[in-house]
Amino acid sequence: MKAAVVNEAGAPFTVQEIQIAAPIGSEVLIDVQASGLCHSDLSARIFGIGGAFPAVFGHEVAGIVAAVGPDVTEFVPGDHVVGSLIQSCGECLHCLAGDLVNCEHPERTERSAEQEPRLSLDGQALTQGMALGGFAQQALIHARQLAKVPEDLPWAQAALIGCGVLTGAGAVLNTANVKQGETVVIIGAGGVGLNAISGAVVAGATRIIVTDIEDGKLERAKRFGATHVINSANTDPVAAVLELTDGGAPHVFDFVGAAPTLKQAIGMVEQGGTMYIIGIGGPTASLEINALEFLVGRKNIRTVYMGHSDMKRDIPMYAELYRQGRFNLDELVSKEISLSQIDEGYESLKDGSIARVVVTDLER
Template sequence: MKAAVLREVGKPLQIEDVQINKPGPHEVLIRTMAAGVCHSDLHFIEGSYPHPLPAVLGHESAGIVEQVGSEVRTVKPGDHVITCLSAYCGHCESCLTGHMSLCVSPDTKRDKDDEPRLMQNGVGLPQFLNLSSFAEQMLIHEHACVAIRKDMPFDRAALIGCSVTTGVGAVIHTSNVRPGETVAVIGCGGVGLSAINGAAIAGAGRIIAIDMVPGKENLAMAFGATDFICAADTDAVKAVIEMTKGGVHHAFEAIGLSKTAEQAFNMLRRGGTANIIGMIPVGQSISLMGAAFLGEKRIQGSMMGSNRFPVDMPRLVDFYMSGRLKLDDLVSRRLKLEQVNEAFDEMKRGEIARSVIVFDA
């Protein structure tokens, strides 16, 4: 099969032939139909986060089940599915206490003595974030996908697998935004726009979108923002505090920078919560004023929107089909696999919401 392989940090992906194995007892072979190009992939390309190389990247996808292992009970051949990088085992402490997105059990991976899921010229390739979806096929654990209704378009379904689940889930699950509360979202890329959409679905009274690109205002408003701040020429923290007369109940950082994480905390009202969704590069730290904690302000991380994805993703599909989840405007461009590097170049310029690789194009 054709796949986009990262061979060296800082270099473009290469389209190469890769071999894929047969499904084990709890594994599913999927024909990839669409794969979103996510900023998280760029972190690994640029070396902000380490990963064994060479590797097939990609982790936001949807497809059709082709084969299943002998013990698979959750999906069957012909099912349309969304994948999720936070594969869960179902029996560890995290899973049994309702925190499936935090599962790190090795049971969802092949043993080191088994044949690898992906190979090239007889040598195993490490699977990227349990998926490796920049490829014509995926071989994954059954608890890394969920069946969805067949009238859902694949290119929009793929986005639910990462950016939408991450953004909407951070609002609804991680921070538990309540109707009428105030929200600020820093960064209007795919995850940030999804957080804005999630805040609107949750009934937030005021949703302030913040971005360095003034052209993102109309897009943010389309997803549910009530206000927009261009941080390129405005002190965002000061502006938010003035607009809300003291700060917001919830702030969401969707970029992955120390500076913006600090801003998210500093724009809170007393008792507010800052949620760091973006991937701050390894080794970087943030600095906060200790006295602020006397006002019961909180800062916390959010892993994949604290999802329960077998439940959440079919519901998000229904939200889209009923018009409440704004996925059409999230797709800025549809590309072929061979154009994947173009998508990352556009991402670096901050000009688009989301590019999607479509495999039937």
């Protein structure tokens, strides 16, 4: 089968013919139909933070079940599924408490080093990015990393639920547990932050204040449900939020995670409120805290990993909300490309008018 392989750090995505093993145990073989371009895979390609090379990345993946291992009872061939990078064993105390993102044995959804590799190229094992490897015609994935979705869900929209939607909406609904009537601030209206807006609409937040540095992103944010928008390139966003909220918001989500936005987020939090760090603004982005000021202001900080999602519950939930017209997935899909165009696809993400790019032509 064909896969977009990255042969070494910094090398491009190159479509090559590779081998994929047959499913064993709890594994599911899927015929990939769509694979979203998330920034983390670009970082993995450039900086080598996604495992050894050569590697097949791609972690926003949707497809049709082609075959299942002998221990799989949840899926049958023909099912439509969406993958998630949340690797969980289902047996440790964290998993049993529903805290899947903190599973103690995520490696149990992978094969061990002694087993035949899932992906190989002329006998050499390939890294399967995030145990998914979605930039390929087929993917061999543990059943615990897949959720079933309705057959009428469009493929590109389905794929995006797997990372950007789980993270953005999950930050609001799971991590922050935003209540009806509350105010939220969302910093950065990109492919993930837009889903936080949708999550806040679902939660019944009264005021959804969004900041970005591009007017086009803010216009789109309004279409997702932002009630107030602030362009922080030409307006002081902290002063604007303090004025709008009469002293700060209970929930401030930073989808940029750079030093300036982290500082802004703290300044926007009301007494007793919380800022949530989701964006990864680079390896050195940091935040200095004055302990006294923080304590006096009773401010809190939380990190958000994959929106603290329970993917088996949440993926079908977002799919259903979309079908009812209550969750905007259509406007996340700005462009559909083929497997050979992943590098160009990432390049086009620099254009502010693009929210997300999805591979939907697998070149079969």
